[in-house]
Amino acid sequence: MVKRSHWSKSTVPVRPQTILTRSEVMRQLGAFSFVLPYLVAFALFLAYPMVYGIFISLHHWNPMVGAGGFVGLGQYALLFNFHDLATQTFWQSIGNTSLFVLISVPFLVAVPLILAYLIYLAPAKGLFRPVFFFPAILSATSVMAIWAWMLQTEGGPINGFLGLHVPWLVRQPWAWVSIDLVTVWWSIGFNLIILYAGMTQLAQTTFDAAAIDGAGLVRIFWSIIIPQLRNVLSVVLILSTIASFNLFAQPFLLTGGGPANSTLSISQQIYNQGFGLAHMGSATAMAFFMGLILAAVSFVQYTFVRQRGA
Amino acid sequence: MRITDGFRVLAGLTAVALLGGSTAWRSPAATHPVNISFWTSGSPNGVTQIVNQFNHVYRNTYHINFRAIPYSNETTVVNSALTAHRAPELMEESLTFAAPYAVEGLELPISPFLKMAGINPLADFPKPMWNLAALHGVHYVAPTDGLPTVLYWNKALFKAAGLNPNQPPRTQAQFVADAKKLSQPKKGIWGYVQEPAWPAPFLFPSLLGQFGGKEGNASTKKILFDSPAGISAVQFMYNCIYKWHISPANASGGESHNLFYAGKNAMMMTGAYDYAEAKAKLGKNLGFATLPVIGKKPQDFLGQNYWWVFKNPNLTPKAKRGIAMFMKFFYNHSIELAKAGVLPVWQPAFSKAAFRSIPGFSVQAAALQKGIMNPLIPGWGTAGSYLYNAIDSALLNKVSIPQALKKAAQQMEQTLNQPQA
Numbered sequence: 041m042v043k044r045s046h047w048s049k050s051t052v053p054v055r056p057q058t059i060l061t062r063s064e065v066m067r068q069l070g071a072f073s074f075v076l077p078y079l080v081a082f083a084l085f086l087a088y089p090m091v092y093g094i095f096i097s098l099h100h101w102n103p104m105v106g107a108g109g110f111v112g113l114g115q116y117a118l119l120f121n122f123h124d125l126a127t128q129t130f131w132q133s134i135g136n137t138s139l140f141v142l143i144s145v146p147f148l149v150a151v152p153l154i155l156a157y158l159i160y161l162a163p164a165k166g167l168f169r170p171v172f173f174f175p176a177i178l179s180a181t182s183v184m185a186i187w188a189w190m191l192q193t194e195g196g197p198i199n200g201f202l203g204l205h206v207p208w209l210v211r212q213p214w215a216w217v218s219i220d221l222v223t224v225w226w227s228i229g230f231n232l233i234i235l236y237a238g239m240t241q242l243a244q245t246t247f248d249a250a251a252i253d254g255a256g257l258v259r260i261f262w263s264i265i266i267p268q269l270r271n272v273l274s275v276v277l278i279l280s281t282i283a284s285f286n287l288f289a290q291p292f293l294l295t296g297g298g299p300a301n302s303t304l305s306i307s308q309q310i311y312n313q314g315f316g317l318a319h320m321g322s323a324t325a326m327a328f329f330m331g332l333i334l335a336a337v338s339f340v341q342y343t344f345v346r347q348r349g350a
Numbered sequence: 351m352r353i354t355d356g357f358r359v360l361a362g363l364t365a366v367a368l369l370g371g372s373t374a375w376r377s378p379a380a381t382h383p384v385n386i387s388f389w390t391s392g393s394p395n396g397v398t399q400i401v402n403q404f405n406h407v408y409r410n411t412y413h414i415n416f417r418a419i420p421y422s423n424e425t426t427v428v429n430s431a432l433t434a435h436r437a438p439e440l441m442e443e444s445l446t447f448a449a450p451y452a453v454e455g456l457e458l459p460i461s462p463f464l465k466m467a468g469i470n471p472l473a474d475f476p477k478p479m480w481n482l483a484a485l486h487g488v489h490y491v492a493p494t495d496g497l498p499t500v501l502y503w504n505k506a507l508f509k510a511a512g513l514n515p516n517q518p519p520r521t522q523a524q525f526v527a528d529a530k531k532l533s534q535p536k537k538g539i540w541g542y543v544q545e546p547a548w549p550a551p552f553l554f555p556s557l558l559g560q561f562g563g564k565e566g567n568a569s570t571k572k573i574l575f576d577s578p579a580g581i582s583a584v585q586f587m588y589n590c591i592y593k594w595h596i597s598p599a600n601a602s603g604g605e606s607h608n609l610f611y612a613g614k615n616a617m618m619m620t621g622a623y624d625y626a627e628a629k630a631k632l633g634k635n636l637g638f639a640t641l642p643v644i645g646k647k648p649q650d651f652l653g654q655n656y657w658w659v660f661k662n663p664n665l666t667p668k669a670k671r672g673i674a675m676f677m678k679f680f681y682n683h684s685i686e687l688a689k690a691g692v693l694p695v696w697q698p699a700f701s702k703a704a705f706r707s708i709p710g711f712s713v714q715a716a717a718l719q720k721g722i723m724n725p726l727i728p729g730w731g732t733a734g735s736y737l738y739n740a741i742d743s744a745l746l747n748k749v750s751i752p753q754a755l756k757k758a759a760q761q762m763e764q765t766l767n768q769p770q771a
Binding site: 100102103104105106108115118124125126188189191192193194195196205207208209210211295296297298299300301312315316317318319321322 | 425426429430432433450451454456538540543546547598600601602603604605608609612614728729731732733735738739742743746748761764765768770771
């Protein structure tokens, strides 16, 4: 006797091939029309610039007059020619930016997470949320101007208050401490709102049950909040990493990339190369290389967080 | 055809006839003034008034389309316009930005325009501002305003230290002696505040010139600041902090100004851009003079704006005449700039009573005559960061002055001579 598969043709009803009726076509077109505006914007403002950017990176390119000669992957190869000063500065900026990512991302995730939990527990949530979000709506220039004044060595209010003479912006490691401090102050609002929203989605009954079992606020935070917020935390972690890799305004306006280029970021180096020195081909290659680093780091983070959660 | 359709056709034809007729009734000159686009990344104060006056006077023949672009973003905006073939006819930016466009052959020589306008550049502009602005012997740009490096002092602090408040230091020895008397570190009061970074881009070239040195050679792209003169210039800044103790160490950017406004810094050597704010903060206690001679001769670095005409195949002879007329009109109305706090560079205006009565302008006009500027080398502004990082390191006592300047010179030379990438 021949065993018949449960999924054999004779038992599975096959949907007959049909010609779409006019109403179905109209319905599908209607659905497509909702996506169309985004598709147009995506094509114009993301896909086209990206393809054009690749084209630029394969040429000598002066932004004043356009394309020079085709150089293939020459601009990318130049990024590994360590005799070239621009390459040396580029790798120095990668080192600087990576250091910033390492020292900023933990704070950009941990501080808003703790604050979000405190707000979650606090009675006047409506008061605290806008207070902590407020710095995020300020422009980079105004935030940096205020902090540049507050962190001055001789006459700055922070040194005045502390009674110290800390060279916040002119010597290391203080320059990084200052940039990190300002970044956390300026941008925790976004992460805080995302994490707070995640907490509000968690089942209150879990907290109640844990409380009945004698869990305190710290135990609930470690054993319930953090594991259940894993997906939200991974998003916040990846977004913070990307934002930190794109560091520009803080060192540009607070330290000018100094002292001695030690806070020069990748974005600033790309900007200098493309707009200051008019080497747009190599600047674009640097930008794509930075994009590759970001994609790799995000992939590793995402995979790691997912595996831990599985 | 239905009646309503016929009515629509008739109404349409009537509208077309009226519109067409209305343009035909006006004189061609009245309807078609030649448009000249003019962009600036400098201060629009005063310029807007001059443009409006010009547009009113020449309303039948020319119209200046004026646009102020953001200073921080000027390269991006202008380069995008150039590649899209939508660059303005007339552009005003600081001199450093003019060099790459001239090297790429995108600017027209300016002398024919000045000649057409009846301007004699050798007599009508401060000599340094004309003589130092040639590229390979050709003038592509003409100056529009200047911003010299000057000395500010706090008369109240001078008086409190037993110094004559109306007699600022004129030599290095006087400067150091006065600053020592003015400094009271325990009270947080300093004779002078030397920042490692800003305003070195104004002060270092000034001191370098005073000691007889040059930053670089525009023709050969050779860097020259790692010279005895360059070392003397940075040594003076260093000594202010570590030898004479007239300045605090580790001052951060902007600290010199903030302490000056707070009455805790007695003297500043920086650009004249701070005059209005300093006057507002210190009032009659503000002293304002040309730089003391720290080196061997009087020299001061000039911040500035220049204008040039972009090459454009559609630029008609009439439009060129219009540009020349506007230039002359602009210079003849320089008093509008001065009233707005911008220093014009029109020599004939300097002797006029209306100009001389504006506070602070006589000092600046005198400073223009001893002005020096950065060499006209494309990319100088960005590559200059190597120099200012080097000065920064030397003033933070991390590296010796000759070593810092030598390394910066090598780095700048390599950067400025890098082939197109």
